[in-house]
Structure formats: C-alpha cells, structure tokens
Amino acid sequence: MAVETLPLTENQIDQYHRDGFILASGLIPEAIARTGEAAMWEVMGMDANDPGTWDNFSDEAIASTFQAGFKPRSKLFQFFGNQHPDLLACYTPEMMAAMAQLTCESVDLFHPPDGTLIQNIFPSDEKWAWRGAHFDGGVKAKMHKTLPGPFIINSIIYLNDIEKHGGGTVAWPGSHKPIRALAESDPKKYEYMWRLSQDLHTVDIGDPVELEPKCGDILFFAHFCVHAATNNVRDTPRLALRSRW
Ligand SMILES: [Fe+2]
Numbered sequence: 001m002a003v004e005t006l007p008l009t010e011n012q013i014d015q016y017h018r019d020g021f022i023l024a025s026g027l028i029p030e031a032i033a034r035t036g037e038a039a040m041w042e043v044m045g046m047d048a049n050d051p052g053t054w055d056n057f058s059d060e061a062i063a064s065t066f067q068a069g070f071k072p073r074s075k076l077f078q079f080f081g082n083q084h085p086d087l088l089a090c091y092t093p094e095m096m097a098a099m100a101q102l103t104c105e106s107v108d109l110f111h112p113p114d115g116t117l118i119q120n121i122f123p124s125d126e127k128w129a130w131r132g133a134h135f136d137g138g139v140k141a142k143m144h145k146t147l148p149g150p151f152i153i154n155s156i157i158y159l160n161d162i163e164k165h166g167g168g169t170v171a172w173p174g175s176h177k178p179i180r181a182l183a184e185s186d187p188k189k190y191e192y193m194w195r196l197s198q199d200l201h202t203v204d205i206g207d208p209v210e211l212e213p214k215c216g217d218i219l220f221f222a223h224f225c226v227h228a229a230t231n232n233v234r235d236t237p238r239l240a241l242r243s244r245w
Contacts, residue, residue: 003097003107016102020176020225025217027094028157033216037159039086040239043118044077054122054237061118075122075232081115087241088112090157095218099245102220103152113243119156121167121229121238128165130208130228133172135179136244137223138197146183146193149223151244156221158213159239167230167238168211169219175205175226183224200226 007027016022028036038048044061046053061079091112100107136154137144144150162168182203183190190196205226211219221227232238 003093006101007094007098008101013101016220016222019171019173021171021173021219021221021227022102023211023213023217023219024098025214027098027218028090028092028216030216032089032092033159035086036090036157037215037239039084040118040120040159043079043082043084043087044120075124076229077118077120077122077237079118082118083115087116087118090159090216090241091116091243095155098218099153099155099220105152110245117242119229119240119242121232123235123237124231124233126231126233128231128233130170130230133208133226133228134197134200135176135224135226137193140194142193144193146190146196147187150193151223154221154225154244155242156219157241158217158219159215159241160236161214162212162238163234164210164212165230165232166212166234166236167232168213169227170208170210170230171219171221171225171227172205172208175203176222176224178203178205179224179226
C-alpha cells in the first residue's frame with residue numbers, strides 16, 4: 001500500500017543524520033499499536049493486570065532464545081521470529097516510507113518482516129543503569145564486515161507507554177560519526193565489526209539521552225549509533241519489537 005504523503009518532516013530527517021537516531025510518533029495508528037500491546041501479553045502467556053503471572057516465561061520463548069544463540073538474561077523476555085499478525089501489523093506502510101526518507105533509498109527496499117524479534121524488559125529490583133553501550137553488528141561469531149555494514153537502518157517499535165527509568169533505550173547523540181571515523185581511519189584493522197567494537201571505549205561519545213517512548217513510537221537508528229538497554233525500575237514491563245533492514 002502506497003503512502004500518499006511523506007510521514008517525516010525535514011527537521012526529523014536532519015535530526016536523524018545529526019544524532020544518528022530519531023524517536024518518531026504517529027507512524028502506527030493508535031488502535032493498531034494498542035492491539036499489538038495486547039498481542040504481546042497473549043504471546044507471553046501472561047496477564048498484564050496480574051504481576052504474579054510475569055515470571056511465567058513460556059518454554060517456547062526460552063527455546064527461541066536458545067536457538068538464536070543467546071542466553072536468556074534475567075528480566076529480559078526475548079522471542080525471535082514471532083509471527084503474531086497483530087504484532088506484524090505494526091510495521092505499517094508509513095513506517096516503511098519513513099525508513100525510505102531517512103536512508104534516501106527507494107521505499108520498495110522496505111517490507112514488513114515475516115517475523116519480528118520481541119524484546120521486553122521486566123521490572124527489576126536493581127538500580128537503574130544502562131547495560132553494555134554498543135553499536136549493533138559487533139558479535140564476533142557473525143563476522144559482519146564494518147563497511148558498508150550489515151544493515152542500513154535499525155528500528156525498535158515500543159508497544160506501551162514507558163516512563164523515565166522504565167526500560168527506555170539510551171542512545172548517544174552523534175556517536176555514529178566518531179565511530180565511523182575510527183572505522184575509516186584503519187579499514188584493514190577494522191575490517192570486521194567485532195574488532196571495531198573492542199575499541200569503542202577509546203572514542204569520546206559524550207553522554208547518552210534516555211528515551212521515554214509512548215505506545216506506537218518508533219526509534220530508528222543508524223549504523224554505528226551507540227545505544228544500550230536499561231534496567232526497568234518501574235512497575236510495568238517495557239514492550240518492544242526490534243528489526244533491521
Ligand atoms: Fe543493540
């Protein structure tokens with residue numbers, strides 16, 4: 001389905017290129033996002049209104065995490081390749097058009113995925129902190145080449161309203177530029193993403209900002225954008241879908 005008007009403004013596109021990420025609202029109709037939120041609870045086999053059910057991580061979800069080669073972390077519910085139609089419905093034509101705007105690519109390049117990665121962060125008793133600042137693609141086993149990179153844009157769709165310290169992603173504005181400069185300073189040394197990741201700590205990327213997304217907001221971030229998951233010290237899980245193109 002074609003989108004008749006471009007969904008993002010020039011200011012939003014400028015912000016994406018300057019900061020390496022943007023949190024965009026209005027690309028998913030409210031009713032679709034809220035239906036997606038309800039589908040999350042159905043997939044997890046938990047009751048949103050009964051925290052007593054929130055430890056019931058399904059065998060299917062745990063198996064899915066292991067199959068993908070990740071160890072399930074406490075308080076992180078992951079489900080790879082989920083195909084619930086109400087979750088996939090969140091990948092709207094407006095979202096596809098927005099990614100075309102941000103990357104200056106044809107909209108024909110972007111299609112809703114066949115399956116999505118659920119990454120929900122449950123409330124924790126730990127202090128608020130971010131975990132492992134990183135840019136995506138640096139897992140050694142994957143052997144991703146650094147340039148031009150394994151993907152052209154990343155997205156996280158948030159499916160509930162997230163308060164401060166409620167599991168919102170943190171991101172370092174502008175970090176994609178010095179990381180790219182480091183990669184380009186020695187293409188042989190940094191041929192692979194995992195090797196570049198090892199030297200992330202040598203780059204001054206300043207301070208992060210914590211996002212506080214609403215249900216249906218989408219974070220788009222660029223290759224080399226440094227970001228991190230955070231502990232959720234609020235009372236409700238953070239619900240999100242992640243995809244790369
Ligand atoms: Fe990441």
